[in-house]
Amino acid sequence: MSLLLSGCGGQALSQREIVRGVLFDRQNGDYSVCLVLADQNAEETAQANKVACALGDTPAQALQNAEQSLPGSVYYGLLDLAALPADVDWQMARELGMLLYENAQPAPELSVFVLDTRPVNSWAREGAQLYQGMKSLEDTARVHCGLQQLFAQEDVCAVPGYAAEGGYDLVLLPRDGPSVRCRGLEEAQLAAVLCGQTTHLQGTYADGSASCRARANVTVQNGTVQLHLREVELRSLYGGEGDLEALLCQSLQRAFGALNYRMQAAGADPFHLRFWQACSYGPGTVPERITLEVTFE
Known part of the structure; x- marks a missing residue:
């Protein structure tokens, strides 16, 4: 049983911080990251997720600062969703994708979204709700973009965009042109x-x-x-x-x-x-x- 409940390092998952989502944003020139974590101490009727958030000059620094704010070691083996900033372009999408590959080492079923154009006012209040909203959208709209699809073509990538008012957008990110946020059916x-x-x-x-x-x-x-x-x-x-x-x-x-x-x-x-x-x-x-x-x- 202990093998099933342990991560790669052998430490029991009940003693680790299990990351389910990594949400990136940009705020006043800084990068912001929200880690959506499984709340293993929550009651069955309570919110199943908690968040840890931090700022940084770079996405990597913001991610590291968020990890260091947690009392336990971080486990990414059950990560299933990542979100990119609303103003993402081709280069940023590739950089964030590589950061996830190299640092987070996510599970292969990881899904990628672009955040809504509506600003995020507080990760503490909105982070877990945004994660749940994107997971629900993936199921109901039956749309999926895997992390590997950010690298499938050299000249462009396409990522579903979360739309708070309902449905989803599709964000086209050409390497040599401005991003295009498509809306509607x-x-x-x-x-x-x-x-x-x-x-x-x-x-x-x-x-x-x-x-x-x-x-x-x-x-x-x-x-x-x-x-x-x-x-x-x-x-x-x-x-x-x-x-x-x-x-x-x-x-x-x-x-x-x-x-x-x-x-x-x-x-x-x-x-x-x-x-x-x-x-x-x-x-x-x-x-x-x-x-x-x-x-x-």
């Missing part, structure tokens, strides 16, 4: 499907006039990205009699065109279109125009 969820981070669409579209729930996957043929929708449920929220399928197609195609244009301008390819085009036309050959086709199956 037409942008964020479409981008998440194209990036391989979800297979579900669920929310409103067309300025909130209709709702959609569907399973989604993507194939590419020649210059066309094909979005396949299954188990589709569309509903008008204003009682109109319009063609909801056509309205969804138009909304998604318009969003795809805008997103693809911005990523091409930054020289980034978060949707892996270059790979598909190379398969169809050969390396280095890309059609002038890539379109989105939506099919209902």
Whole structure:
């Protein structure tokens, strides 16, 4: 039994500080980190997590200061979530990802989010709640970005963004351009499907006039990205009699065109279109125009 309850150093986990989440932020030029810890002394009906937070000139220093504020040694083997600052860019995402790999040595199922644009006023009051909110969002929206996905492409990475008002954003971080925070079903969820981070669409579209729930996957043929929708449920929220399928197609195609244009301008390819085009036309050959086709199956 003692082996099962011990970390790598042999010390019983009941005597260690078990980290479940690491949340990074930037405050007035400093880096801030919040460690969300399992509260092993809490009653069953009480809050199961506690927090430790600290500032530092660098993310590594902030993380070390938070660790040193704890009475016991830190155990990262059960870490399952990390959050990046709302103003994160490509370089910062890579730096924080490497810090987690090198220092925290997280479990392989670690999920990554970007914090909401709403400022965090107090880690002590909000840290555990933010952690629970992102874990719940991952389950309900069925969206996932693993730590390794920060390093999957050299020119860009894509990370789900926590949205306190509901749903999620998707933050595209090109290496050579400004970050793009996509919102809503037409942008964020479409981008998440194209990036391989979800297979579900669920929310409103067309300025909130209709709702959609569907399973989604993507194939590419020649210059066309094909979005396949299954188990589709569309509903008008204003009682109109319009063609909801056509309205969804138009909304998604318009969003795809805008997103693809911005990523091409930054020289980034978060949707892996270059790979598909190379398969169809050969390396280095890309059609002038890539379109989105939506099919209902």
